[in-house]
Amino acid sequence: MISAEEIHAKVQELGKKIDAHYANSDKELVLIGLLRGSVIFMADLCRAINKTHELDFMTVSSYGGNTTSSRDVRILKDLDGEIRGKDILVVEDIIDSGNTLSKVLEILSTRHPNSIELCTLVSKPSRREIDLDVKFLGFEVEDKFIVGYGLDYDQKYRHIPFIGEIGL
Ligand SMILES: O=P(O)(O)OC[C@H]1O[C@H](OP(=O)(O)OP(=O)(O)O)[C@H](O)[C@@H]1O
Ligand code: HPA
Numbered sequence: 517m518i519s520a521e522e523i524h525a526k527v528q529e530l531g532k533k534i535d536a537h538y539a540n541s542d543k544e545l546v547l548i549g550l551l552r553g554s555v556i557f558m559a560d561l562c563r564a565i566n567k568t569h570e571l572d573f574m575t576v577s578s579y580g581g582n583t584t585s586s587r588d589v590r591i592l593k594d595l596d597g598e599i600r601g602k603d604i605l606v607v608e609d610i611i612d613s614g615n616t617l618s619k620v621l622e623i624l625s626t627r628h629p630n631s632i633e634l635c636t637l638v639s640k641p642s643r644r645e646i647d648l649d650v651k652f653l654g655f656e657v658e659d660k661f662i663v664g665y666g667l668d669y670d671q672k673y674r675h676i677p678f679i680g681e682i683g684l
Contacts, residue, residue: 518655518679523637523665526654527557530635531564533652534605538567543630544602545569548595550576550620553609556666556674557637561607569605572597578616589619604629605652608636609666614646621648638662638679655679 538545547565549558551573562571575593604624611617617634624632635652642659661684663669664676673682 517657517660517662517681518638518665520665520677523654523678524560526637527560528564530652530654531561531566534561534635535566537633537651538603541603541630545605546597546599546602547571547605547607548599548624549573549607550609550616551593552674553666553668554607557609558607561635570597572599574620576616576620589616589623591623599624599627599629601628601630604632606632606634608634610638610640610662611636611648611650612640612643614644614648617648618646637665638667 545567547558547562547569549555549571558571562569572595573593574591574595576589577592578589606617606620606624608617621632633651634648636650637654639650639653639656640659641656660681661669662679663673663682664679666674667679668674669682
């Protein structure tokens, strides 16, 4: 669906946009990756950004009842560092319903960062249940189940260098 070359070009483009966006900020920049899906994207994206920054990671798990509104996000691994007063860029592999990121934003906002922006490699707009302002977006895709470049099916296929649809 998306070749390794297309992903590489997009990551370079996003890196330039991120550099331009934060060029005039004198605050520390921290990229926060949500484990595990963001790892491959994060590794490439951080090397496409020239501005000095830190990396931190968080693991969250969606769980809950039958309706979206009852879903919640549990922190399984919290950030290692403080984010107060810093520019925060949350890095995701994919936004689907938006539930995960919206809850993560809620949690991070209470820690008084200077700013929070979102960067996702892939978005499935037709699946969105919660509106999110995504400043840095790679690709919009249809509602197909995709794997590769960090995206998994049952924890597998994250290592594939391109993104492909998997027939379920
Ligand atoms: O927008 P949403 O509907 O909340 O879905 C998107 C989330 O789902 C995936 O994570 P998953 O829980 O599969 O964990 P992973 O990062 O380890 O793959 C993905 O990495 C996002 O975090
Ligand atoms: O299409 C997908 N692939 C892998 N993980 C996902 N999480 C939400 N959508 C997807």
